Amino acid sequence: MSNDDTHGAEGAGADPYADFRRELAEFARSACPAEIRAVVAAGQKVTKREYLGWQQILTARGWGAPSWPTEHGGTGWDIMQRLIFEETMAEADCPPLYHHGLGHIGPVIIRFGTPEQKARFLPRILDGSDWWCQGYSEPGSGSDLASLSTSARLDGDEYVINGQKIWTSHAHEANMIYMLVRTSKEAKKQDGISLILVPMDTPGITVRPIRSIDGWHHLNEVFFDEVRVRADNLIGEVGKGWTCAKFLLERERLPPANVARLELVRRQVTRVVEEAARAAAGKRDFSSLRYRLLLAEADVKGARVLLANATDDLKNQRPLGVQPSVIKLMCSDVAQRLTTIALDAVGPDAAHRFLVDEGEGEPGATWVQNYLFTRARTIAGGTSEVQRNVVANELLGA
Amino acid sequence: MSFTPLFPGMLLDAAARFAQDNENTRDFGDADPVREMGWTCTLVPEDAGGVGGTLDDLASIVVGLASHGVHLPVVETCAVAPLLLQAANAETATRWLEAVCEGSAKIAPLTSLSASLDDIAVGAKHLDIGYAFTGEVKGVDVSLAATHWLVPARLQGSGETALFLVDLEHLPAPSATYRTMEGRRSADFRLDGVTVPALACIARGAAADAALERADNAALLLTAADTVAALTTLIEQTVRHLQERRQFGVALATFQVLRHRTADMYVRYLCAKGLMLHAFQEHARGAANLRRTLRLMKVALAETARLCAEGAIQMHGGMGVSEEVLATRMAQRLLASEFRYGDRMTHASQLLYPPTESAATEAAVAPARGMSPAARSSS
Numbered sequence: 001m002s003n004d005d006t007h008g009a010e011g012a013g014a015d016p017y018a019d020f021r022r023e024l025a026e027f028a029r030s031a032c033p034a035e036i037r038a039v040v041a042a043g044q045k046v047t048k049r050e051y052l053g054w055q056q057i058l059t060a061r062g063w064g065a066p067s068w069p070t071e072h073g074g075t076g077w078d079i080m081q082r083l084i085f086e087e088t089m090a091e092a093d094c095p096p097l098y099h100h101g102l103g104h105i106g107p108v109i110i111r112f113g114t115p116e117q118k119a120r121f122l123p124r125i126l127d128g129s130d131w132w133c134q135g136y137s138e139p140g141s142g143s144d145l146a147s148l149s150t151s152a153r154l155d156g157d158e159y160v161i162n163g164q165k166i167w168t169s170h171a172h173e174a175n176m177i178y179m180l181v182r183t184s185k186e187a188k189k190q191d192g193i194s195l196i197l198v199p200m201d202t203p204g205i206t207v208r209p210i211r212s213i214d215g216w217h218h219l220n221e222v223f224f225d226e227v228r229v230r231a232d233n234l235i236g237e238v239g240k241g242w243t244c245a246k247f248l249l250e251r252e253r254l255p256p257a258n259v260a261r262l263e264l265v266r267r268q269v270t271r272v273v274e275e276a277a278r279a280a281a282g283k284r285d286f287s288s289l290r291y292r293l294l295l296a297e298a299d300v301k302g303a304r305v306l307l308a309n310a311t312d313d314l315k316n317q318r319p320l321g322v323q324p325s326v327i328k329l330m331c332s333d334v335a336q337r338l339t340t341i342a343l344d345a346v347g348p349d350a351a352h353r354f355l356v357d358e359g360e361g362e363p364g365a366t367w368v369q370n371y372l373f374t375r376a377r378t379i380a381g382g383t384s385e386v387q388r389n390v391v392a393n394e395l396l397g398a
Numbered sequence: 399m400s401f402t403p404l405f406p407g408m409l410l411d412a413a414a415r416f417a418q419d420n421e422n423t424r425d426f427g428d429a430d431p432v433r434e435m436g437w438t439c440t441l442v443p444e445d446a447g448g449v450g451g452t453l454d455d456l457a458s459i460v461v462g463l464a465s466h467g468v469h470l471p472v473v474e475t476c477a478v479a480p481l482l483l484q485a486a487n488a489e490t491a492t493r494w495l496e497a498v499c500e501g502s503a504k505i506a507p508l509t510s511l512s513a514s515l516d517d518i519a520v521g522a523k524h525l526d527i528g529y530a531f532t533g534e535v536k537g538v539d540v541s542l543a544a545t546h547w548l549v550p551a552r553l554q555g556s557g558e559t560a561l562f563l564v565d566l567e568h569l570p571a572p573s574a575t576y577r578t579m580e581g582r583r584s585a586d587f588r589l590d591g592v593t594v595p596a597l598a599c600i601a602r603g604a605a606a607d608a609a610l611e612r613a614d615n616a617a618l619l620l621t622a623a624d625t626v627a628a629l630t631t632l633i634e635q636t637v638r639h640l641q642e643r644r645q646f647g648v649a650l651a652t653f654q655v656l657r658h659r660t661a662d663m664y665v666r667y668l669c670a671k672g673l674m675l676h677a678f679q680e681h682a683r684g685a686a687n688l689r690r691t692l693r694l695m696k697v698a699l700a701e702t703a704r705l706c707a708e709g710a711i712q713m714h715g716g717m718g719v720s721e722e723v724l725a726t727r728m729a730q731r732l733l734a735s736e737f738r739y740g741d742r743m744t745h746a747s748q749l750l751y752p753p754t755e756s757a758a759t760e761a762a763v764a765p766a767r768g769m770s771p772a773a774r775s776s777s
Contacts, residue, residue: 290750291697298673298698301691305672329665391664392657395637 021084028092031057041093043268043342044366045216045373048173051098052128058097064126065102072110072118073126079254079315083308086260096261100132100170101125105178108195108244112236121197133200135165135179135222136245143386145180146189146242150224152181152196154231159183159196161204161227167380171207171220175200180241195241197233204228214372215355215365254314254324258331259307262300265335269293269342272367276345284348289341296338303330322394325387332377332384339374342367401630404623404671405458413437413462421466421724424581430504430542432470439499441480441616446495453477453616453681457623464627467727469582471506471539473624473738477616478515479505482548485561485601485609494563494600505563507613508547510537511584514740515550515614516607520589522551522560528596529562531589540572540585549589550610553602559610560602564594579734580727611689617739618692619681622674625699625735628728629667629706635725636660636710639717656713663709666702673698693745700742703732 015021036050058064059073066082068074077085089096097103106125109117124130141148150163161181171177177198184192198205204227210219236244270293277286310323350365378384403410416435420426432438440456442448449455460472483494483505497503509515521532531551547569549562569592572585601609637660640651650656677695680688707729711718714725721727736742 287750291746294694294697294746294749295701298694299669301676301694302669302671302673302698305676306668309672326665326668329661330669385658388658388661389654391661392654395633395660395664396640396651396657 017080017084020081021088024085024088025092027061027063028089028094031061032092032094033057036095037093040095040264041268042366043265043272043370045369046095048098048131048170050095052131054095055098055102055128059127065106066097067103068106068110068122068126072106072122079311083260083311087263090260090264093264098128098131100134100174100178101130104134104248105132105197108178108235108248111247112195112244114232116232117235130176131170131174132176132178133168133170133174135168135177135198137167138164139166143383145245146193148180148182148193150179150181152183152194152229154183155228157231158228159231159234161196161198161224161229163224165222165224167210168207168220168222169218171200171222172209172217177222178235180245183238183241186239190242192239193241193245194238195235195244196229197235198227198229202227202229212373213375214369216369216373254307254310254320254327258327259300259303262303262331262334262338265338266293266296266300269296269338269345269367272342273345276349279349286345289344292337292341296334296341299330299334299337303327303334306330322391325382325390328382329384329387329391335374335377339367339371343371401634404461404627404630405454407455407458409440409455409458410462413459414465415462417463417466417468420468423468425583426470426542428543432472432475432542433501433504436499437472437476438480438501440476442495442499446492447499448480448495453619454678456616457620457678460620460623461627464624464731465631467628467631467724467731469541469580469731471541471582473617473620474507474509474539475505475542477620478507478509478613479548481613481616482507482550482561482609483563483600484612485605486563487600490600504543504545506539506542506544506547508535508538508549508564508569508587510535511539511578511582512537512737512739512741514744515610515617516559517740517744518550518552518559520549520551521554522562522599523554525593529594529599531592531594533590534573534586534588536586537576537578537584538572538587539578539582540575541583550606558603559606560599561606561609562594562598563600564598568592568594568598579737580730614739615681615688615692618696619674619678621735621738622677622695622699625703625732626667626671626674628731628735629670629703632706632710632725632728632732633660633663633667635723635728636663636713639714639725643715650713659709659713663706666705670699670702690749693749696740696745697742697749700736703736707732 032054036053039046039050055064063075063085065072065074066077066085070076075081102125106122109121113121121130125132136145138148138150150161150165152159152161163181165179168177177200179196179198180193181196182192183194186192200207204225206223206225208221208223209217210221211217212219273286273289273293280286306323306327310320310327313320313323346367350368354365354368412435416431420431437459439448440451440459441453442450444450456472456476459476463470463472480495480498483498484491486494494503494505498505507515510519513519519533519535522529523532531549545566547564547566549564551560551562552558553560569587569589573588575583575585578584640656640660641649643650673695677688677691680691685691710725711729714723717723718726721730
């Protein structure tokens with residue numbers, strides 16, 4: 001980065017994306033239904049209903065897949081346009097895109113799939129007909145994912161899958177799972193892993209909910225007992241699934257949504273603090289929360305510059321180095337701090353009525369739930385400890 | 399790993415080379431390298447004999463010096479002084495700016511290093527033949543000899559802001575002199591009873607307020623550049639120490655707790671750098687919310703500087719408390735910079751509790767120590 005650095009969303013002078021930004025903003029405000037935006041604005045959990053509703057509207061406009069090439073129904077936007085899309089949508093309180101289909105497996109199919117697989121799966125991701133979940137983690141394979149042991153053996157023109165996945169978000173509402181399975185045992189643990197797509201209604205699949213600390217149901221265990229799936233559901237080469245997984249990780253190393261959503265959360269938490277302060281009528285002191293909000297605001301601004309510069313590096317095919325790890329560490333930290341501020345603001349009022357009987361929480365407890373949910377930000381997608389190892393290896397040598 | 403340079407270019411190279419050659423110079427004595435290097439001309443417009451450079455150019459010089467731990471009052475003599483002089487009418491401003499560039503006048507601000515420039519400590523009473531000052535200015539940088547001082551003051555009666563350019567001979571000797579936390583020379587000046595001729599008042603009212611705000615913006619930005627440059631060196635030095643220092647038969651760099659602490663420092667550093675560059679860009683394009691961004695940056699950089707300074711001292715072990723170690727001097731510099739041009743609590747207070755109109759009016763009519771309405775409305 002340099003001082004004459006005018007690249008990225010930070011660039012000085014005339015903004016070449018100004019018209020684009022304006023067009024997106026107008027669409028977001030006019031086309032996204034008020035009831036969907038209200039859920040996002042309040043910081044409530046976005047469910048399949050909101051994701052799907054908004055996805056279908058965007059697809060009808062031709063913007064259903066901002067990260068896909070045009071020949072597969074995507075927008076063909078460059079990385080900066082994607083960043084602007086995320087920022088503009090977050091500013092207008094629109095839901096994020098459902099990442100498992102559009103952000104994860106879709107691009108993998110585009111890169112590694114056969115023409116038949118592309119024709120079979122991509123349109124259904126785009127219009128929301130298929131709802132995907134990800135089968136990666138296993139009880140014995142968390143950060144050390146390559147040690148996974150769920151197996152798939154070839155039997156005629158089918159694979160037979162046995163094993164267990166865990167922490168599977170959305171498995172209870174998804175109709176498809178993309179999963180890493182071991183198709184052979186090799187000396188190197190990354191070898192012999194394959195990526196396969198499995199319909200969730202296949203006999204032998206059992207989904208067991210995991211009640212997470214936030215009181216919501218989004219995590220599951222998924223058991224596979226002699227699950228038979230057609231062999232042409234395997235993506236890429238047999239035994240080379242790790243390559244697909246790495247491609248996905250590389251692609252998702254700079255999720256533009258992260259920083260854009262942080263600014264939305266900051267606005268929400270600011271509102272929560274001010275409302276709580278009004279309700280407390282001078283009985284509680286909110287100055288420390290407001291000070292912490294200032295620090296978070298500064299960090300969101302800083303993170304935005306880091307993302308804009310990394311995005312520009314990506315666009316110009318310069319190496320990203322440790323930037324993705326730095327941004328992940330930053331964003332997860334700020335997200336946790338913001339929701340902690342909200343917890344401090346609403347805690348006395350909300351902690352004792354965390355969940356209503358027979359319910360999934362109520363508005364008063366939203367920010368208790370958000371606080372607890374956000375604990376996972378420093379765990380999922382590579383723990384902060386793993387990210388620090390990556391950064392430290394670069395600074396100090398391995 | 400190597401860090402990408404901040405504000406790269408020939409100015410950075412020249413300043414860094416000078417700083418490298420003078421890395422161990424704590425006191426420049428009677429020498430005046432700032433003026434000898436021509437740095438005071440950087441922000442002076444070309445038609446006044448200057449370079450007509452930008453704040454980025456001056457930031458290159460600040461960064462070059464800070465990276466090697468050299469202390470010189472570049473912010474005060476090369477940014478604050480020329481920007482305040484530009485508040486005067488064109489003829490006066492040009493004359494004095496030319497004198498600055500030629501070196502015939504050495505002008506420095508008589509302002510506290512720790513206060514925002516619009517936090518005015520001096521009152522000025524209009525007499526028949528000039529003005530009489532009241533008040534005391536504490537912690538003025540006196541690292542280099544000055545021939546003239548720029549004194550912001552609040553005019554009694556009208557409450558207007560005024561800028562005075564005062565010959566050295568009109569001012570008393572300092573009431574006390576000090577060494578600052580990081581090794582600069584500073585002094586307190588008691589101005590009660592000091593009189594100056596009417597011509598010493600070079601600007602007043604809106605022109606003076608606007609100049610003070612411009613100078614304060616520049617000072618905050620350049621201090622931030624200094625801080626980010628110091629952070630760069632601090633982390634580089636800490637990394638080197640961890641790689642070279644061996645305990646229990648292994649390099650300190652093999653201990654995960656130290657590796658993670660260094661990684662955390664690096665992440666905070668990058669965020670601070672991003673915020674600082676963002677603020678420079680807002681300044682360059684004249685963003686409406688620049689003051690807010692600058693205050694936010696000041697608060698955030700103070701937090702980061704403290705965290706990194708303390709981390710580096712701790713990770714250097716016993717060496718971390720020795721001034722002979724460059725990382726320690728960087729830590730001192732970072733801690734001291736926290737308190738330049740308003741500390742984090744002052745700026746946080748302005749962000750969280752913007753003064754009301756009535757409070758602003760009261761402050762304006764007070765003799766000193768109040769911000770002008772113009773300055774307040776821009777918070």
